[in-house]
Amino acid sequence: DTAVSQTPKYLVTQMGNDKSIKCEQNLGHDTMYWYKQDSKKFLKIMFSYNNKELIINETVPNRFSPKSPDKAHLNLHINSLELGDSAVYFCASSQLARRNSPLHFGNGTRLTVT
Amino acid sequence: AQSVTQPDIHITVSEGASLELRCNYSYGATPYLFWYVQSPGQGLQLLLKYFSGDTLVQGIKDFEAEFKRSQSSFNLRKPSVHWSDAAEYFCAVGAGSGANNLFFGTGTRLTVIP
Incomplete structure (x- = not known):
């Protein structure tokens, strides 16, 4: 009965590779997000999709490309991985139409680039 | 621009003691x-949220927080800490239509000693 699930939980890869992280939510929410948490635990929003449309696109290298096949899924594809991409990536969802709806987070994907 | 400051990087309290985590x-x-x-x-x-109304907000696990507009603060409190409360705590402010674009503080790590 996991609400927001991300896979994989851990991802170790070499510089220059391309990798994807998948996220699914079963809460019926209309909005999904990707957040990045760096080594100092600072959390910053990367992207947000509402009903499969991009609504927030922060200053993120274009090597990062989100894809939302439907409103229950938001995947993150990263090309040409760099050392600085090492972080924990969190997926989240909310019901944007309901103003009081908070974000529900997944358990994170720890990406290590060597 | 929105920002959140959590002045305490790390706090240690004894089990059963009261707790206050600061957020500006x-x-x-x-x-x-x-x-x-x-x-x-x-x-x-999510522990708790403030959108409007009563400035003292009750959350889960006996946590509460008080919104003080004059001090731009939203401090988190708990009357008696349990060992299971040891974790990282993040304060966040929502921009835009509420919760869809959160700006997080850098977090406060709570250690609970027996």
Whole structure:
């Protein structure tokens, strides 16, 4: 009965590779997000999709490309991985139409680039 | 621009003692404020939120927070800490239509000693 699930939980890869992280939510929410948490635990929003449309696109290298096949899924594809991409990536969802709806987070994907 | 400051990087309290975690925000309009908790290896769980109305907000696990507009603060409190409360605590302010674009503080790590 996991609400927001991300896979994989851990991802170790070499510089220059391309990798994807998948996220699914079963809460019926209309909005999904990707957040990045760096080594100092600072959390910053990367992207947000509402009903499969991009609504927030922060200053993120274009090597990062989100894809939302439907409103229950938001995947993150990263090309040409760099050392600085090492972080924990969190997926989240909310019901944007309901103003009081908070974000529900997944358990994170720890990406290590060597 | 929105920002959140959590002045205490690390706090240690004894089990059974009271707790207060500080949070100061900067935002031009009425803020939407949140406290999240992150246990090791887990995602973020919402403790409580403030949107409007009563400035003293009750949350889960006996946590509460008080919104003080004059001090731009939203401090988190708990009357008696349990060992299971040891975690990282994040304060966040919502921009835009509320919760869809959260700006997080850098977190406060809570250690509980027996």
